Amino acid sequence: MRDAPSTALPPVRIERELSPRAVLTGVALGILLTPSNVYAGLRIGWSFNMSIIALLVGFALWQGLAGRSKGRPAWTLHESNINQTVASAAASIVSGGLVAPIPAYTLLTGHQLDPLPMMAWVFSVSFLGIWIAWYLRPALLDDHGLKFPEGMATLETLQQIYHHGHEAMMRIKVLCSAALLSGLVKWIDGFVWAIPRWAPSPGLERLTFTLDPSLMLVGFGGIIGIRVGLTLLFGAALAWGGLAPWLIDHALVVLAPNSSGPQFAALVEWLLWPGVSLMVCATLTSLLVRLLQMPRQRPAELQANRAAHTLGRFSLPPACGLLLAIALVVALQALLFGIDWWMALLSIPLAICLAVVAARVVGATGIAPIGAIGKLSQLSFGLVAPGQVAINLMSANTAGGAAGQATDLMNDFKVGQAIGATPHKQLIAQCLGILIGSVAGVLVYLVLIPDPQALLLTEQWPAPAVATWKAVAQTLMQGLGALSPELRWAIVAGSAAGVLLGALDSLLPQRVARWLPSTGALGLAFILPASISMMMGLGAVVTWLVGCRWPSVTERFAITAAAGLIAGESITGVAASFWEMVRML
Template structure:
């Protein structure tokens, strides 16, 4: 590969612009359903299509494969900025403290956490990619997309058209749905009699229980990507939580109803109880998976010796600088004692190594579990201090999330012979752009977290999980109602059991425990649409495999990006108006 056609100004600028464009998509999706979308392949499609068009018009030379890698790396680093805490610990802290951080402080904090993740990733690169190469499925897929695009220009253009067409359709429908022509949300035709604690009250409608179909193409796109197992698990979890436990709790009186209007959603009141089994299932399953991965990796734990590009000194200096920035940011912005702030850095490094190993083997980042482990540690070192609990865990989760994502970029670069030092420069630029754009978009979307989050409009399941764990560690499990504590223990046991069964027998016959838990903390309408999207994607892959291989990812990415951008634009206009 031509090493002189990598770190060009147009590659960096193009990646920064694409990152600024796509970062709001992940902020929006993270606050809606707690998930983010790896935009590496989307950025490749957009960048290659743009420069191919300019080359045909003889306005520019075609983009080289190395430049494509730098563009994708910059954009991916920017869009993954939400792992710095923007859709989980930072809003959770804002809900507990009563308000958001000022813009300058929020930008500085998110940058510091993500900057640490860059240097942790570079430190781990030699052991996980060069000497003991792990699959890193997302990175491998990106590398294959890179090589294919620069071999088959016509195919890349076709995929780009599919992506843009799907994006335009999703954006238009979202714009109409959030305006005066709202799309119908049909219920499932369920109506339950009012009995027990609700005697004399109107019957419970399906819409009270959020059992309606959300006409969201973004959710359908996510469903097509996550696969049919996760989709069906979401459906099962939604039925258990919102069609079984919810009505049971309403009848018994340990879950409170909302407004008596049959068309109104009772999500805000029901989630106060359903949150506990959902969080317990999520945490227990992910922690069990983490333990199993650690046991499997113990004998083959990679070293951290000299990198293949001889940049040991630069890497060590960068890691030291990033660590110092995180410690200073904790003490100056949040008033955390310097010793606790310092202790968060080695914990973050160790947990980031674990997360990177898991991502390298499975492609799934256990960031939620990493954060909970760190929260438990902070609960021991700083009992009762909710700020120290959330921010210390934010360092670990943010560094782990960013480093795991960037190792996928390193994997793609290694496959095509890219220079890792150039990728680090691209990552630093991407993190800087993402910190500014992501923070400003979040502050505009959610000016009042205490009243706007953990609602049907903004379910924010990740925020709810972090907030609940911080409150519980501060007050103790004795503060829970007996029914919630019993549900928590049963759900935790189910999470452990399902993960062990999956480990022993494989995932095909066992529901996804994390998906089951997630379905309990988001409206059932979201889970139903996600499941529908997964079924459509599965049917296409089964009966039209070649068509699915060529266009399914591009179409799903377009639906996600189009609706997210349109939803962000409509929300920002509403706030500004």
């Protein structure tokens, strides 16, 4: 990915920015795209940045209407930016805990939040993240060492669609075609004819080695790249093809007599421990090394930044917004989870510290350390309040979720800075986005997972992020002594491998480190069914092969086609769940 756009945008006078049609388009796209991230987060633990999809769809819609009606004003550059800001803020609502700590809290305590309190909670965490991002914005965006590659990718797409409108229309056709194909396959599999899950043998089927007819997984494979895809395949072979049979043979995992079909639920209860340990230790080690490697500002630069950005920036309206966000999140921790107010207050400075760390890492590398900051927040509260599930999960959710949301929104601010957008209008767009995302995301989650105890951590809904938060909370609550000796050794082995791989990945030259397995994908393969890892690996390999033969085609259309495959299946899957709920009424 290039660090900066290849061409400069022409000077643009801001005529329309926070217009009703820009906001409503972003709201509509946010309602459509938020379910995709909730669905994908519960299936594979990953989400997708929706900025580029929102840009393409909004441009195609309004430029098409303007072309048919000569009196209709053109869709401006700044309206496109507001549209993508609202939509991406809505879709990033999963950072607020909807697919990780909230379900983990239900699994450990049996307490399921009602819809309105859950919406309020997810909104409050994200709302705090917005105001943290607002105060980080001046200093971080003016730091020339932070390029924010993801924001630059969105900016480059914005350039292309306004310089080459025909190219945008071509991408829209690819996006829609891929979405229709993926949605059709999902509809056939769910309503017309259950597509068989082929397995080479009954023994391999029991170990979850089946072919899952999911084009969404193929689409994610096209996005993650060949290194991550091959690591998923290797991890699946190691965990489910090597370790799982050994566990069964040595009676460390006891399956039901005459059991048939995939035995994911029984095996993942053991396999998740080394996988989670590897992921946590690798991400924390890599984060620490990257922070130590970051160039330090000279004292004169630091003093200039303070003078320019810190003093005078705490103006009354933004200060009121930040104070309101703090009051809201502290009050909800006390009311919904029974957390002492002083303990809830500790989540605020931790959220700010983690947001600074995460935003600098994202700005420098483009890699969002969301998993790492979540585990850091859990470990911090595990030390402060050992043995308390609510604090370990929900106060940590406040700190980690707000930091994650702030990190996501810094990319929007980077795009806005490059095109001369009005910052406070972007702030309003982000607030509207998380409001819409909170409502849509919670409704989708409750429709998909009406009974978390029965549905989560199953082959249909592996929910690896939920498994990770739950495992860390259990370990901090009970201690390693409550686990079997074999599990303790597995945790030690996974942790050691994670530290080693995380350190090597950050210390070795990039040309050497790219041959190492991806630590996040390797740990994830222990938690996902082998069928999911296989399909994602297939998507990565196919995209790589096409790129070797036709590089220009993949550069233009690979991400767009993959996004269509993801959106098509996830929206169809959510719609099918809504339809089943209506039929049962």
